[in-house]
Amino acid sequence: MRDDDNAGLDGLIPSHLSRRGFVMTSLMSGLTLATTRxxxxxxxxxxxxxExxxxAIPAGDGPMxxxxxVPKGEGPFPVVLVVEEIFGVHEYIKDICRRLAKAGYCAVAxxxxxxxxxxSKMTDVKQIISEVISKTPDAQWIGDxxxxxAWATTAAKGxxxxxxxxxxxxxxRAVWLYDAHRTDLKAAVAWYGPVGGERTAIQPRTAGDVAGEIHAPLLALYGGADTGIPVASVEEARDAAKAAGKSVELVVYPEAPHGFHADYRPSYRKDAAEDGWRRALAFLKAHGV
Incomplete structure (x- = not known):
C-alpha cells in the first residue's frame, strides 16, 4: 500500500492491521442461499x-x-474491480465479471x-450482517x-x-471509500451503496464522510423506492463532493427499489438495470477506462 493511497482516510488504516486466517478458501457455487430469489x-x-x-490472489497472509x-488475447486490458454485495462472490457477481470481460475489461471480484x-453456508441475512459484515474492518478489504x-496488473493482463x-x-459503499483511498483510479461506479450508517472502531467513516475526498469521477446509480437509502442522503453526499471540487453524477430511478440490478432477486427491475448498465459502461469509457 503506497503512502499516497492513504490520502483522505486518516484514522481508517491502523499502523498494524491484524489479519486472521481465511475461512473461505474457494468461492461458492451457484447463487447465495441467503435471500429469496x-x-x-x-x-x-x-x-x-x-477467459x-x-x-487465488496473494494477499500477504495467504491466497484470497x-x-x-478477461478477454482472450495479450492485452493489457483496462481493469475493473468488482465489489460484491453482502452475499459473497456467487454466480450473479461472476456473471457481472463475464459481462465486463465481454465489453473488453479485465474484471476481478x-x-x-x-x-x-x-x-456459501449462510442462509440468514441478519447473521451475515452481524457476524461477517459488521466484523470486517474497512482497512482489511481496502488492503485486499x-x-x-497488484495481482491484476502484473499477473492477469490488466x-x-x-x-x-x-x-x-x-x-x-466500498466504491465511495475506495475512491477516497486510491489516487490512481480513473472512474468509480456505485450501485445503491449506503452513504450513511453506524460508525465503529473498525468502520470509522461512512461513504458520506469521504464524499468530498474522492479522487476519480463517480457515477452513483440509486433507486427512488429504496426504503433503506433516502435519496436525500445521496444528494447530500453528491453536493459535498461538488463543494469540494469533485465529480459525482447521480442517477435516480424513481420506481426502482434497492437491488434493482440483481437479476436473481424479486427486486430486479429490467429497465433500470439495463439503463444503469449502459450508463456505467459509457461512464468508464468517458473517463479513460
Missing part, C-alpha cells in the same frame, strides 16, 4: 471469447479466492469477506483491493493505467 437468473453470460474462472474474467465467515490491483471500481449494495 426468482426461479433463475435473468442474464446468463457465456465464456466465449474470454473466466476462479483464481476471487473470480477473474475478490472474496472480501473470506476471513470473517463462509458465506490493493492486493487485487493495465495499471486504466483502473476502475464498481460495486453493488455494500459494495457500493
Amino acid at each position: 426468482v426461479e433463475a437468473q435473468v442474464i446468463h453470460t457465456d465464456a466465449e471469447g474470454i 473466466a474462472g476462479e483464481v 479466492p476471487a473470480y477473474r474474467a 475478490p472474496e472480501l469477506y473470506a476471513r470473517q465467515g463462509d458465506l 483491493l490493493d492486493a487485487t490491483v 493495465d495499471a493505467g486504466r483502473l476502475a471500481v464498481m460495486g453493488w449494495c455494500r459494495g457500493g
Whole structure:
C-alpha cells in the first residue's frame, strides 16, 4: 500500500492491521442461499471469447479466492474491480465479471469477506450482517483491493493505467471509500451503496464522510423506492463532493427499489438495470477506462 493511497482516510488504516486466517478458501457455487430469489437468473453470460474462472490472489497472509474474467488475447486490458454485495462472490457477481470481460475489461471480484465467515453456508441475512459484515474492518478489504490491483496488473493482463471500481449494495459503499483511498483510479461506479450508517472502531467513516475526498469521477446509480437509502442522503453526499471540487453524477430511478440490478432477486427491475448498465459502461469509457 503506497503512502499516497492513504490520502483522505486518516484514522481508517491502523499502523498494524491484524489479519486472521481465511475461512473461505474457494468461492461458492451457484447463487447465495441467503435471500429469496426468482426461479433463475435473468442474464446468463457465456465464456466465449474470454477467459473466466476462479483464481487465488496473494494477499500477504495467504491466497484470497476471487473470480477473474478477461478477454482472450495479450492485452493489457483496462481493469475493473468488482465489489460484491453482502452475499459473497456467487454466480450473479461472476456473471457481472463475464459481462465486463465481454465489453473488453479485465474484471476481478475478490472474496472480501473470506476471513470473517463462509458465506456459501449462510442462509440468514441478519447473521451475515452481524457476524461477517459488521466484523470486517474497512482497512482489511481496502488492503485486499490493493492486493487485487497488484495481482491484476502484473499477473492477469490488466493495465495499471486504466483502473476502475464498481460495486453493488455494500459494495457500493466500498466504491465511495475506495475512491477516497486510491489516487490512481480513473472512474468509480456505485450501485445503491449506503452513504450513511453506524460508525465503529473498525468502520470509522461512512461513504458520506469521504464524499468530498474522492479522487476519480463517480457515477452513483440509486433507486427512488429504496426504503433503506433516502435519496436525500445521496444528494447530500453528491453536493459535498461538488463543494469540494469533485465529480459525482447521480442517477435516480424513481420506481426502482434497492437491488434493482440483481437479476436473481424479486427486486430486479429490467429497465433500470439495463439503463444503469449502459450508463456505467459509457461512464468508464468517458473517463479513460
